[in-house]
Structure formats: C-alpha cells, structure tokens
Amino acid sequence: MGQPRHAPTEWWRSAVIYQVYVRSFADGDGDGTGDLAGVRARLPYLAELGVDALWFSPWYLSPMKDGGYDVADYRVIDPAFGTLAEAEKLIAEAREHGIRTIVDIVPNHVSDQHPWFRAALLGGSERELFHFRPGRGAHGELPPNDWTSQFGGPAWTRLPDGDWYLHLFAPEQPDLNWAHPAVRQEHEDILRFWFERGVAGVRIDSAALLAKDPALPDFTEGSDPHPYVDRDELHDIYRSWRAVADEYDGIFVGEVWLPDTERFARYLRPDELHTAFNFAFMTCPWDARRLRTSIDETLAEHAPVGAPATWVLCNHDVTRTVTRYGRTDTGFDFATKAFGTPADLALGTRRARAAALLSLALPGAVYVYQGEELGLPEADIPLDRIQDPMHFRSNGTDPGRDGCRVPLPWAAGAPYAGFGSREEPWLPQPAGWTAYAVDRQDANADSMLALYRTAIGLRPVFGDGPLTWESAPEGVLAFTRSQARCLVNLADTPTDLPADLQLLLASGPLDAEGRLPKDTAVWLRA
Structure with missing residues (x-):
C-alpha cells in the first residue's frame, strides 16, 4: 500500500x-x-x-x-x-x-422557504435549480415517476399550475438539481x-x-x-x-x-x-x-x-x-x-x-x-x-x-x-x-x-496501532491495541481475566471470583 x-x-x-x-x-x-x-x-x-x-x-x-x-x-x-x-x-x-x-x-434539499424555491414557485428561471416536471396521465394528474419519499408517500408534490416538484424527504424539502x-x-x-x-x-x-x-x-x-x-x-x-x-x-x-x-x-x-x-x-x-x-x-x-x-x-x-x-x-x-x-x-x-x-x-x-x-x-x-x-x-x-x-x-x-x-x-x-x-x-x-x-x-492507552484479535471463549470479544486490551463478555457465563494484565477500567463490577460477568467490558494493560 x-x-x-x-x-x-x-x-x-x-x-x-x-x-x-x-x-x-x-x-x-x-x-x-x-x-x-x-x-x-x-x-x-x-x-x-x-x-x-x-x-x-x-x-x-x-x-x-x-x-x-x-x-x-x-x-x-x-x-x-x-x-x-x-x-x-x-x-x-x-x-x-x-x-x-x-x-x-x-446539500440534497433546501426548505420550501428558501429564496430560490420561493422564486421558483413564481415560475422564474430558478425552477432549473430544482426538479420540476409535468405529471403523467391524461391531465398530468399522476406524479412524474414512482419514486417514494424517505418519510413515506410519494416523492412528488403538485403545484396549482399543474407542475410537480421532487422531494425525497418532506414536501417542505424540495430537492436541488445538482446538474x-x-x-x-x-x-x-x-x-x-x-x-x-x-x-x-x-x-x-x-x-x-x-x-x-x-x-x-x-x-x-x-x-x-x-x-x-x-x-x-x-x-x-x-x-x-x-x-x-x-x-x-x-x-x-x-x-x-x-x-x-x-x-x-x-x-x-x-x-x-x-x-x-x-x-x-x-x-x-x-x-x-x-x-x-x-x-x-x-x-x-x-x-x-x-x-x-x-x-x-x-x-x-x-x-x-x-x-x-x-x-x-x-x-x-x-x-x-x-x-x-x-x-x-x-x-x-x-x-x-x-x-x-x-x-x-x-x-x-x-x-x-x-x-x-x-x-x-x-x-x-x-x-x-x-x-x-x-x-x-x-x-x-x-x-x-x-x-x-x-x-x-x-x-x-x-x-x-x-x-x-x-x-x-x-x-x-x-x-x-x-x-x-x-x-x-x-x-x-x-x-x-x-x-x-x-x-x-484513558483512551490514549490504546495508541494508534492496529487491532489484533485474541483467543477467547465463545461469546467473548477480546482484542489488543498497543499495550492495552479490551474484553467484552456477551456470553451467558462469566469469563476469567488474564492474570498477567492490570485492570484499568470496567463497565460494571466483576463477580465474587474476579471474573468478567455477562454484558460487561474491561480495559486491561500489561
């Protein structure tokens, strides 16, 4: 590389x-x-x-x-x-x-109160800055295409003059024409x-x-x-x-x-x-x-x-x-x-x-x-x-x-x-x-x-080095970066911590035997 x-x-x-x-x-x-x-x-x-x-x-x-x-x-x-x-x-x-x-x-859209769109509604050249189209159907009563809004419903709204405009989100958010x-x-x-x-x-x-x-x-x-x-x-x-x-x-x-x-x-x-x-x-x-x-x-x-x-x-x-x-x-x-x-x-x-x-x-x-x-x-x-x-x-x-x-x-x-x-x-x-x-x-x-x-x-203890996965029981995530290790136990049973590492931080208490319980994470250091 x-x-x-x-x-x-x-x-x-x-x-x-x-x-x-x-x-x-x-x-x-x-x-x-x-x-x-x-x-x-x-x-x-x-x-x-x-x-x-x-x-x-x-x-x-x-x-x-x-x-x-x-x-x-x-x-x-x-x-x-x-x-x-x-x-x-x-x-x-x-x-x-x-x-x-x-x-x-x-950048995808502006408000329908943006000066560009307000001018576009008046039929000016600003319509070129958006996606205005005539509708389909005998009288233009159908949207120009079948796109749907990210918020549900059609991605088009019809104006009183018969034209439709595109909005991938709400009707109050007309899409800009990035061409x-x-x-x-x-x-x-x-x-x-x-x-x-x-x-x-x-x-x-x-x-x-x-x-x-x-x-x-x-x-x-x-x-x-x-x-x-x-x-x-x-x-x-x-x-x-x-x-x-x-x-x-x-x-x-x-x-x-x-x-x-x-x-x-x-x-x-x-x-x-x-x-x-x-x-x-x-x-x-x-x-x-x-x-x-x-x-x-x-x-x-x-x-x-x-x-x-x-x-x-x-x-x-x-x-x-x-x-x-x-x-x-x-x-x-x-x-x-x-x-x-x-x-x-x-x-x-x-x-x-x-x-x-x-x-x-x-x-x-x-x-x-x-x-x-x-x-x-x-x-x-x-x-x-x-x-x-x-x-x-x-x-x-x-x-x-x-x-x-x-x-x-x-x-x-x-x-x-x-x-x-x-x-x-x-x-x-x-x-x-x-x-x-x-x-x-x-x-x-x-x-x-x-x-x-x-x-x-404490986060800088992990340095800027790559991540190395360590062997761990099923359901336990264990990785090392620099001199620090992270263990997260998602298994149903507690897991032992490495004896040669110092506990830096735990997301919750260890159990009575000093093991890492379920749904708990620790940071360790050599």
Missing part, C-alpha cells in the same frame, strides 16, 4: 466527537428551546468530558418542518438558537477549551463561509443522494445504476469540495448509507471525504459474532483507501442505545420501529456501558450523541406532542425520532431538570428524567457520566 497518507497531526483520525442537537442541549434564555447561549455556558462540561470536537446538527434559519434539516438560509443562524455573532463566539470559545467545531450541511452549476457554486461558497468562521469540519447529510438520473425514470428494484442513490457523478462533486476544504485544513464526514462496501469506500478516497459514518456498527445487534464481523468488515473496507473508521452507537435519528439494547431485538431498523416495544432498561444500561468501552477502544474516531454519556433511554412522547414528520407521513404508525431528542437534564432540583428556567421545553421530559441529571451523576463515581469521562481520558 506504500506510505500512509496521514500525519500524527490529523486529529480527526482518532477524535472523540460529540453531537450537539442544539434545540435539546441547554436553554440559555429560558424560552423552552435550546440555544447557542446554552451551549456556550456548558463548554466547561464538554471540556471535562474530554471530547475533541462538537458536531452541531443544523443551526441555520429554518421553519423546523424537519428539525432544522429544512434550511432556508445557510448564512443565518435561526433566531430560536441565537445569532451569527454568537455562533462565531461559540466556535472561538470552544477552541479555547481545545474543542473544534463541525457544522452540518444538507446545475449554480447549485454547485453556491455550496462551495457556503463551505468557504463556514471555514472562514473557524469551523474545523463539515458533516454532509444524505451524502449519497444528491445526483439524480436526468431522465428521472421509474425505480426498478436492483437497477444499476440507481436513479438517485450513489451515482458516479457524486464523486466529482466531492472532489471539488475536498479542494475547498484543503484550503482551510478542514475535514468532512459523510452520512453515507450503502450496503456495498466497495462502493462505500469510494467516497473515502484521498481526494474525496475524510471519513464517513459507520451505520453497520450502529445498527448491529448485541451479539458477539455479529459485532466482530461488523468490526472486521469496517476495518477492511477502510484499509484500501487509508481512511479511519468511525464508531457510533446512536444519533438524533435512531432509538437510544440503553433502550435498544434492552429489547428482544437489539438491532436497529427504521422499518421495525413501533409504539409500545418493551425494553428492560437495567439490562440495556449494562450493555450500553459495555458498548461504550468497546467503541472507545476501537481504532478510528468515535461519535457520542448528547445524552448517551448520561445513559438516557428513549422517551415516550405523548401523541399530541410529537413533531417528527416521519410519524405523520407514516399515518401515525411510526413513533418518529422525537424520543431520542428530548431536552437534557442538567440539575435535578431545578425547573425542567435544569434544561431551562421559564418555559416548558419544546419536547416534554418524561417522569423520572431528573434521575439522569448531570449534577446527580457528578456525585456518583459509578455513574454513566463518570464512566464516559474516565474512558475518554
């Missing part, structure tokens, strides 16, 4: 990156919505946690029809969150704490705008969906190439983006959901994206054989292009780890989400603690979604408070994603668990949420928060 293409200064190769969903992180002005003032006030907390960077879900001007992923203006902070000047202060203050900032760009040079130029300008303000990187939403077959044909299962997923034209776009990022030493992380590992790796070539999310690991069931296979396949698919793997247990779109691992089906699939799925939270918490040590010991970068370090479970949202369009587009059968977006609990004795002071939070906190509050966990050396802080602090 020749010389590696990275240097030790490439912080992103082994970073711990914390995802901030601003709306639910901390409410600085007490109006019920999280904001940049709240994040700035909690920077010491994030520094103590030990994270290297913050990834902010979209904080731009938005009607919030899809949690901010419907962007009306990339150069304006939504007033609910603050101002551009505050964002610049936050980026600078975080850097003073040794924490870099990653912003979220949503138009103005669309490409605008996004390169947006990248420069934020790199100029000191951000260290950009997360790319729905990164494999931008390019469409210009003929917009019907979708045929198994068609190659796909009419709108993972088209070859995408790579030219990302090579152009990489040239912009390299001017600023900026990095990219792509949201790339692809089953084909070879196709996935193409996005990580040296002149394209630096990293991409590892969804196979995130959605993998709590099963030793499946987890080991996922780890091996992940490392193998990244090796040919020299890119670091990423490891993540949860994000703003999926069921929280504690709840998922406490269910009979411990994997994650959007298609199987349902109301009333039972979960054993004690079991899920034990497994989530072990999974934290597993993911933090693996080679590459680790993403931590806000609240995972507190062991928050998925919340049940009252039907009349659900806001996620996935719920409504499914005709009410899908519970949506709001359950993992509930505002964080900071102080057990404060109004709204310390999230804010005056108004009830935009999503209700469940009964008992104060049990997870940061101040309570601060006082408990065995809390989930204490485990995350200690693990992130």
Whole structure:
C-alpha cells in the first residue's frame, strides 16, 4: 500500500466527537428551546468530558418542518438558537477549551422557504435549480415517476399550475438539481463561509443522494445504476469540495448509507471525504459474532483507501442505545420501529456501558450523541406532542425520532431538570428524567457520566496501532491495541481475566471470583 497518507497531526483520525442537537442541549434564555447561549455556558462540561470536537446538527434559519434539516438560509443562524455573532463566539470559545467545531450541511434539499424555491414557485428561471416536471396521465394528474419519499408517500408534490416538484424527504424539502452549476457554486461558497468562521469540519447529510438520473425514470428494484442513490457523478462533486476544504485544513464526514462496501469506500478516497459514518456498527445487534464481523468488515473496507473508521452507537435519528439494547431485538431498523416495544432498561444500561468501552477502544474516531454519556433511554412522547414528520407521513404508525431528542437534564432540583428556567421545553421530559441529571451523576463515581469521562481520558492507552484479535471463549470479544486490551463478555457465563494484565477500567463490577460477568467490558494493560 506504500506510505500512509496521514500525519500524527490529523486529529480527526482518532477524535472523540460529540453531537450537539442544539434545540435539546441547554436553554440559555429560558424560552423552552435550546440555544447557542446554552451551549456556550456548558463548554466547561464538554471540556471535562474530554471530547475533541462538537458536531452541531443544523443551526441555520429554518421553519423546523424537519428539525432544522429544512434550511432556508445557510448564512443565518435561526433566531430560536441565537445569532451569527454568537455562533462565531461559540466556535472561538470552544477552541479555547481545545474543542473544534463541525457544522452540518444538507446539500440534497433546501426548505420550501428558501429564496430560490420561493422564486421558483413564481415560475422564474430558478425552477432549473430544482426538479420540476409535468405529471403523467391524461391531465398530468399522476406524479412524474414512482419514486417514494424517505418519510413515506410519494416523492412528488403538485403545484396549482399543474407542475410537480421532487422531494425525497418532506414536501417542505424540495430537492436541488445538482446538474446545475449554480447549485454547485453556491455550496462551495457556503463551505468557504463556514471555514472562514473557524469551523474545523463539515458533516454532509444524505451524502449519497444528491445526483439524480436526468431522465428521472421509474425505480426498478436492483437497477444499476440507481436513479438517485450513489451515482458516479457524486464523486466529482466531492472532489471539488475536498479542494475547498484543503484550503482551510478542514475535514468532512459523510452520512453515507450503502450496503456495498466497495462502493462505500469510494467516497473515502484521498481526494474525496475524510471519513464517513459507520451505520453497520450502529445498527448491529448485541451479539458477539455479529459485532466482530461488523468490526472486521469496517476495518477492511477502510484499509484500501487509508481512511479511519468511525464508531457510533446512536444519533438524533435512531432509538437510544440503553433502550435498544434492552429489547428482544437489539438491532436497529427504521422499518421495525413501533409504539409500545418493551425494553428492560437495567439490562440495556449494562450493555450500553459495555458498548461504550468497546467503541472507545476501537481504532478510528468515535461519535457520542448528547445524552448517551448520561445513559438516557428513549422517551415516550405523548401523541399530541410529537413533531417528527416521519410519524405523520407514516399515518401515525411510526413513533418518529422525537424520543431520542428530548431536552437534557442538567440539575435535578431545578425547573425542567435544569434544561431551562421559564418555559416548558419544546419536547416534554418524561417522569423520572431528573434521575439522569448531570449534577446527580457528578456525585456518583459509578455513574454513566463518570464512566464516559474516565474512558475518554484513558483512551490514549490504546495508541494508534492496529487491532489484533485474541483467543477467547465463545461469546467473548477480546482484542489488543498497543499495550492495552479490551474484553467484552456477551456470553451467558462469566469469563476469567488474564492474570498477567492490570485492570484499568470496567463497565460494571466483576463477580465474587474476579471474573468478567455477562454484558460487561474491561480495559486491561500489561
């Protein structure tokens, strides 16, 4: 393979990156919505946690029809969150704490309130920036093709003038036409705008969906190439983006959901994206054989292009780890989400603690979604408070994603668990949420928060070397990196620890004989 293409200064190769969903992180002005003032006030907390960077879900001007992923203006902070000047202060203050900032760009679509789309509705030349088409049928009453929205239902909406426009997500999120040079130029300008303000990187939403077959044909299962997923034209776009990022030493992380590992790796070539999310690991069931296979396949698919793997247990779109691992089906699939799925939270918490040590010991970068370090479970949202369009587009059968977006609990004795002071939070906190509050966990050396802080602090013991699997009983994962070893017991019986290694950290207590119990992980050192 020749010389590696990275240097030790490439912080992103082994970073711990914390995802901030601003709306639910901390409410600085007490109006019920999280904001940049709240994040700035909690920077010491994030520094103590030990994270290297913050990834902010979209904080731009938005009607919030899809949690901010419907962007009306990339150069304006939504007033609910603050101002551009505050964002610049936050980026600078975080850097003073040794924490870099990653912003979220949503290139597949914009809000229907974006100036381009508003002009397009008036019949102007801006229609060329989107996908407007006449309908099929005798009177144009049928959509132009059979594509379906990611949120359910048709991917087309008809306007009063008879034309239809494409939206792979909600109708309020019209897809951009990436074959138009103005669309490409605008996004390169947006990248420069934020790199100029000191951000260290950009997360790319729905990164494999931008390019469409210009003929917009019907979708045929198994068609190659796909009419709108993972088209070859995408790579030219990302090579152009990489040239912009390299001017600023900026990095990219792509949201790339692809089953084909070879196709996935193409996005990580040296002149394209630096990293991409590892969804196979995130959605993998709590099963030793499946987890080991996922780890091996992940490392193998990244090796040919020299890119670091990423490891993540949860994000703003999926069921929280504690709840998922406490269910009979411990994997994650959007298609199987349902109301009333039972979960054993004690079991899920034990497994989530072990999974934290597993993911933090693996080679590459680790993403931590806000609240995972507190062991928050998925919340049940009252039907009349659900806001996620996935719920409504499914005709009410899908519970949506709001359950993992509930505002964080900071102080057990404060109004709204310390999230804010005056108004009830935009999503209700469940009964008992104060049990997870940061101040309570601060006082408990065995809390989930204490485990995350200690693990992130100790993580450098694993060095930057490769992973070597060690022999272990069935159901036990055991690997060594540098001078440190990680053991995770997913078997039904306790397992002995190597006598010649020192115990550094355990996700839970050992048994009376000093053995590693089921659903527990340890870090060991020679």
